[in-house]
Structure formats: C-alpha cells, structure tokens
Amino acid sequence: MRPSVMRSAAQLLRRRNYSSASGQQARKVAILGAAGGIGQPLSLLMKLNPLVSSLSLYDIAATPGVAADVSHINSPALVKGFMADDQLAEALDGADLVIIPAGVPRKPGMTRDDLFNINAGIVKNLCTAIAKYCPNALVNMISNPVNSTVPIAAEVFKKAGTYDEKRLFGVTTLDVVRARTFYAGKANVDVNTVDVPVVGGHAGITILPLFSQATPSTNALSAEEIKALTKRTQEGGTEVVEAKAGKGSATLSMAYAGAVFGDACLKGLNGVPDIVECSYVQSTVTELPFFASKVRLGKNGVEEVLGLGQLTQFEKEGLEALKGELKSSIEKGVAFANLV
Ligand SMILES: NC(=O)c1ccc[n+]([C@@H]2O[C@H](COP(=O)([O-])OP(=O)(O)OC[C@H]3O[C@@H](n4cnc5c(N)ncnc54)[C@H](O)[C@@H]3O)[C@@H](O)[C@H]2O)c1
Ligand SMILES: O=C(O)C[C@H](O)C(=O)O
Numbered sequence: 001m002r003p004s005v006m007r008s009a010a011q012l013l014r015r016r017n018y019s020s021a022s023g024q025q026a027r028k029v030a031i032l033g034a035a036g037g038i039g040q041p042l043s044l045l046m047k048l049n050p051l052v053s054s055l056s057l058y059d060i061a062a063t064p065g066v067a068a069d070v071s072h073i074n075s076p077a078l079v080k081g082f083m084a085d086d087q088l089a090e091a092l093d094g095a096d097l098v099i100i101p102a103g104v105p106r107k108p109g110m111t112r113d114d115l116f117n118i119n120a121g122i123v124k125n126l127c128t129a130i131a132k133y134c135p136n137a138l139v140n141m142i143s144n145p146v147n148s149t150v151p152i153a154a155e156v157f158k159k160a161g162t163y164d165e166k167r168l169f170g171v172t173t174l175d176v177v178r179a180r181t182f183y184a185g186k187a188n189v190d191v192n193t194v195d196v197p198v199v200g201g202h203a204g205i206t207i208l209p210l211f212s213q214a215t216p217s218t219n220a221l222s223a224e225e226i227k228a229l230t231k232r233t234q235e236g237g238t239e240v241v242e243a244k245a246g247k248g249s250a251t252l253s254m255a256y257a258g259a260v261f262g263d264a265c266l267k268g269l270n271g272v273p274d275i276v277e278c279s280y281v282q283s284t285v286t287e288l289p290f291f292a293s294k295v296r297l298g299k300n301g302v303e304e305v306l307g308l309g310q311l312t313q314f315e316k317e318g319l320e321a322l323k324g325e326l327k328s329s330i331e332k333g334v335a336f337a338n339l340v
Helices: 002-018 039-048 063-070 084-094 112-133 145-160 175-188 223-234 237-242 253-270 313-339
Strands: 028-032 052-058 078-083 096-100 138-141 168-170 198-200 206-209 275-282 290-298 301-303
Touching: 002 028, 028 039, 028 084, 028 138, 039 052, 039 063, 039 223, 052 063, 052 084, 063 078, 078 084, 084 112, 096 112, 096 253, 112 138, 112 145, 112 313, 138 145, 138 253, 145 168, 145 206, 145 275, 145 290, 145 313, 168 223, 168 290, 168 301, 175 198, 175 206, 175 237, 175 253, 198 313, 206 223, 206 313, 223 313, 253 275, 253 290, 275 301, 290 313
Parallel strands: 028 052, 028 096, 052 078, 096 138, 138 168
Antiparallel strands: 168 275, 198 206, 198 290, 275 290, 290 301
C-alpha cells in the first residue's frame, strides 16, 4: 500500500473516530498462531488494513517480539501481543474476526491429513476458547487439514451452543489465487482481470477449479491444457512443500490469501455490497455438509452460498471424484470433536 494511501486512510479513520454513523466500524481482529510462518506476514498485512482498529496477536511463543515489531508501523490498528493459555481470553475478547493459522505445516511426502493428529487438538482447544470469549466472531480457519478442521470447529461450537453456520469459514482463497495466476499465465491474459471459482475442499483432488467459468474467458486453451492447469492447482501446495524441502509449506502466498479473505469478511461485516469469495462453509450445494463454493458475504457473515453454475463433463467428473475423500475428511473431523 502506498504511504499516501495509508496516510489518508489513517486520517479518514481518525476524523470519523471509527463511528458507526459513518459506516466505518471499529473492528478487532485476532490472529491465533501469529508468530508462525503464515502468522507473521499475515499480521503485517492485517496491520496495513485500514478496516482494522485493533489487532490481537496470539501464539504459544514469540508474540511479544512480533507484536512490538508490527506495532511500529504507522497505520491505525492498535497491536497487542498475547502468549500462552492464560492470555487467550484477553486476546479474543471482543474480536469481530478470528483468523487461525495455528498448527504444524507439511513436510515433503506428507498429505494434509497427516497433520490431523496434531492440528485437530490445537483447533479444538482454540475453538473452545472462541466459543467462550468471542462467540459472535467470524472465524477464518487456515489450519490444515481444512476439510476436517472446519467440521471440528463446527462441532465444538455446537457443543458450546454458539454455532452459527454463517460465521465459520474454511479459507480456500489460496486455491483461487493459484488458479488465477496459473490461468493468466497459460491464457496470456492480464492477471489483474482474472477470476476463477474453485470449489470442493482444500486437499488434492478435492480442490476443483472451474476453468470453464474463468473470466476473461478464452477459447485458446485445449482440453489437455485445462487438465494440466487443474492438476497444477490441485497440487500447488505440494509444489511449494517440495520446493521448501522440509522448511514448511506456503506462508507468503497464504498470508496474502488470508489477508484478502479477511478483508472481504470485514467489508461484508461493514455492509459493503457484493462481496463474493470462494470459501469452505456449511453448504447444501451438494449432498456434503461442508463444501467450498462462491459465498456472498454480509453483515452476519455468509449471506448466501452460491451454486456451482454450469459444469463441463470434465468438471462434473472431478466433482463426483472428490466426494468420497471430502466426505470421509468431514466425518473424521466430526468424530474427533465428539470424542470425550
Ligand atoms: N488453508 C490454506 O490454504 C493453508 C495454506 C498454507 C498453510 N496452511 C496451514 O496453516 C498452518 C500453519 O502453517 P505455518 O506455515 O504458519 O506453520 P508454522 O509452524 O510456521 O506456524 C504455526 C504457528 O502456530 C503456533 N501454534 C501452535 N500451537 C498453537 C496453539 N495452541 N495456539 C496458538 N498458536 C499455536 C506455533 O507456535 C507457530 O508459531 C498449517 O497447518 C498449514 O498446513 C493452510
Ligand atoms: O500444502 C500445504 O500443506 C499447505 C496449504 O494447504 C497449501 O495449499 O499451500
């Protein structure tokens, strides 16, 4: 963001004193896992977001340093760092949006589901605290395996009596970001103008980009090229994991994607019209209880879950092929959350 833009945003917010009358609300965002590979750049990007008035950075380690560092940036959000269990309540208190990139990332040779044993417990504990301290917050789940961690969160909230399906989101924006980038490169169109819906889930073949609905549309791509683009989008995460060779998975592109999705959620909360993003949410678009598709965001979170539109035969086959894996990932999450 240009300094002049930042300055004018800051001036605007000061003048308006975050008043709801002007439509500019004071918004508290909490990031859980804020000192991690994703957490740090995501904290930076959310600090730059003029819609954020208070930024709460929580992790089990290293947050004082990250918070001190980020807090020196001359943008409006007031930054506070919180570390360890006994500070989680204060970190979450009054949050409008909680973004969760807490948990372990993949190493080469692992699937996202291989992270389940560690990350399921982390997510369950954090969501138990969210239900207690900020039950009305929107929750953006980044921690993998997203196909299971979102159902875990839903079950935790149901048990606590706070579940609102409109407020829980699996962040699949990175799949959209990748599909846009790869499509623009192959179709030779300006990436700034590109959009590609990505539906299903967030792991391997459950990631289903709908290139037939990509805009701007092109007839220049052959069936083989569409197939290759689909595979590359589905394996984008693995491409990064292998390139990082044991040093983790996507962090910078994920922080960008998380910031884009977080910003869309805040705009929706603030009543900005026509905010549409793909996300993995409770859904009736297919027979699966959770599914990623385009979602219209509003003042209460999900305003409308949009359908799939017209699919090609290749996309229909991809949709049928993903259902088995997605169903068992959902069931695994639900079963885990309901263990005593
Ligand atoms: N949804 C997506 O598209 C997407 C993309 C990339 C990565 N991810 C996932 O995001 C997660 C984080 O990835 P990363 O690269 O930032 O990992 P990382 O190891 O660099 O950072 C994770 C952070 O979580 C913290 N943490 C662990 N337990 C915690 C707890 N109980 N409370 C708060 N913080 C806790 C750690 O201290 C660490 O700072 C992984 O599960 C990864 O698979 C998802
Ligand atoms: O691939 C991973 O393990 C991280 C993330 O889900 C991604 O898509 O980059």
